Amino acid sequence: MPRSSSALNNLPVKKFPITTPQWLRACASLFAALMLIRSMTHECLDLVPQHIQRFVLSILLGFFKRSFPNSIQRFILSFFHRVIKRLLYDQFMTLQIEEYNGMFRNEIYKACELYLQNKTSPNTRVLRVAQSRRDITSFYHFVDKQEFEDMYEGIELRWKFKIEIVFQKYTKRSFELIFDVRHREKVKESYLPYVLERFEAIKNETKFVKLHTLKEDKYQIGWDAINFEHYATFDTLAMEPEMKKMILEDLDRFVEGKEFFQRVGRAWKRGYLLYGPPGTGKSSLIAAMANYLKFDVYDLQLSHLKSDMQLRQVLVATNNKSILVVEDIDCSSELKDRNYQPSKAKKKSEKQDSDDDQAPVLSLSGLLNFVDGLWSSCGEERIFVFTTNHKSKLDHALLRPGRMDMHIHMSYCTYEGFKTLARNYLEIHEDHPAAFGEIESLLQNAEVAPAEVAEELRRSKDAGVALQGLITMLKQKQKELNEEKKDEDKDK
Ligand SMILES: Nc1ncnc2c1ncn2[C@@H]1O[C@H](COP(=O)(O)OP(=O)(O)OP(=O)(O)O)[C@@H](O)[C@H]1O
Ligand SMILES: [Mg+2]
Numbered sequence: 001m002p003r004s005s006s007a008l009n010n011l012p013v014k015k016f017p018i019t020t021p022q023w024l025r026a027c028a029s030l031f032a033a034l035m036l037i038r039s040m041t042h043e044c045l046d047l048v049p050q051h052i053q054r055f056v057l058s059i060l061l062g063f064f065k066r067s068f069p070n071s072i073q074r075f076i077l078s079f080f081h082r083v084i085k086r087l088l089y090d091q092f093m094t095l096q097i098e099e100y101n102g103m104f105r106n107e108i109y110k111a112c113e114l115y116l117q118n119k120t121s122p123n124t125r126v127l128r129v130a131q132s133r134r135d136i137t138s139f140y141h142f143v144d145k146q147e148f149e150d151m152y153e154g155i156e157l158r159w160k161f162k163i164e165i166v167f168q169k170y171t172k173r174s175f176e177l178i179f180d181v182r183h184r185e186k187v188k189e190s191y192l193p194y195v196l197e198r199f200e201a202i203k204n205e206t207k208f209v210k211l212h213t214l215k216e217d218k219y220q221i222g223w224d225a226i227n228f229e230h231y232a233t234f235d236t237l238a239m240e241p242e243m244k245k246m247i248l249e250d251l252d253r254f255v256e257g258k259e260f261f262q263r264v265g266r267a268w269k270r271g272y273l274l275y276g277p278p279g280t281g282k283s284s285l286i287a288a289m290a291n292y293l294k295f296d297v298y299d300l301q302l303s304h305l306k307s308d309m310q311l312r313q314v315l316v317a318t319n320n321k322s323i324l325v326v327e328d329i330d331c332s333s334e335l336k337d338r339n340y341q342p343s344k345a346k347k348k349s350e351k352q353d354s355d356d357d358q359a360p361v362l363s364l365s366g367l368l369n370f371v372d373g374l375w376s377s378c379g380e381e382r383i384f385v386f387t388t389n390h391k392s393k394l395d396h397a398l399l400r401p402g403r404m405d406m407h408i409h410m411s412y413c414t415y416e417g418f419k420t421l422a423r424n425y426l427e428i429h430e431d432h433p434a435a436f437g438e439i440e441s442l443l444q445n446a447e448v449a450p451a452e453v454a455e456e457l458r459r460s461k462d463a464g465v466a467l468q469g470l471i472t473m474l475k476q477k478q479k480e481l482n483e484e485k486k487d488e489d490k491d492k
Helices: 004-010 020-039 042-048 051-064 070-090 107-116 183-207 241-255 258-263 280-294 308-316 342-348 352-359 366-370 415-426 435-446 449-458 463-491
Strands: 091-099 128-130 139-141 147-152 155-167 169-180 208-215 221-227 269-275 296-299 322-326 382-388 408-409
Touching: 020 139, 042 415, 091 107, 091 183, 107 155, 107 183, 147 183, 155 183, 183 408, 221 382, 269 280, 269 366, 280 296, 280 322, 280 382, 280 415, 280 449, 308 366, 366 382, 415 449, 415 463, 435 463, 449 463
Parallel strands: 208 296, 269 382, 269 408, 296 322, 322 382
Antiparallel strands: 091 169, 128 139, 147 155, 155 169, 208 221
């Protein structure tokens, strides 16, 4: 009798250790866990450290694992792992926008910086706020890992600001834009152009002109910006009306001249040389130009620079639509002229190391090259303004058209100039005819800077007293001038 049938009947049957309701519950809990994770936004995941995420997941999966044999567990886990990975990570795309694109500041980065001013995320806990005297709205300086949220045509967009230390004190700033990968084309083709558009609009709405000055630390040299709070305008400038009109028309032609500059194959830039005695309004004219055009001002102090390389480094870091100013260019002893040869110059000092002969210098040609040379094509809509008290001291290469296109003489105060100052300072027109008449004739023979006239008019709120003070000052000046002339005649 084969023992098999009875033996088979007596063999213990290894039952699958799961009942239907248990199996259903396990699947439901896994599904719930999956949905929970799916509903979590990327921020939540960022807030919860990864080891905690893994711990929570392992508890949920532990329950599931206890209910299935190993082989099925492995299959299901790898399947869900792939699904979770896809749901959580593969779904997002990150665009990185760095501050510098090679040597140049990235235009998109600049746009993001302004565009994201009012888009802070609810998770933000630290904000650095600054406000200038003139501008009542605040400006936020972003901190590392700061987040921003945005919504564009139903697409959720998450921004992150990052500061990385690259080498010693060198830092790298960037923005990350994170979005659903399905919207890749729309973000590229439509959202980013929209950010750039908004940037231009916000810039024009807020109309802040910035004054950039050089800043240097042990490692690098760059620009630092503050709001430009100079109130000079073309209305407040004491100048001959025809001269004012000419400058304004020239500026208008320049800003509208993109096509013209392209057609004639020239860089879109213009150079102005302002020359005249101290206190005649050269700096005030620069301020009036900046306020009129809403262009940023870059105050290039050549004494802060040691070499052409540093010069190039700071010049390429300037923005378009800006005015680059070099004040008192004739006083820049640091600027070696075109014929300068370091070795010859240093022979005079025997103590100089021979290595010093190779020391880099800041040269006039370095500057000229940027104003109208190969480097001048970097950027567009740029204005260069150089000022001097002594035009005759300047190198002819600097003065030629193409570099200094317009030479503007800022003269001593004329009668027209005085009328502007009287209107500004005392709010009077020609309602003191006697005093005005006397001042007109005195100004014809006196060499008085508008700054001196303005100072006299400021002395009293009473227009009569202030005008009398000015007359006394002008008479005194005239007397001094006559005495000087007499002395000169005697010497002859
Ligand atoms: N043409 C002007 N119109 C109105 N204000 C003027 C004018 N010139 C001078 N001022 C007044 O005098 C002050 C000094 O003028 P500003 O600094 O513009 O002169 P500057 O020509 O740049 O002198 P410097 O050669 O010494 O740099 C200004 O604050 C301004 O108030
Ligand atoms: Mg000046």
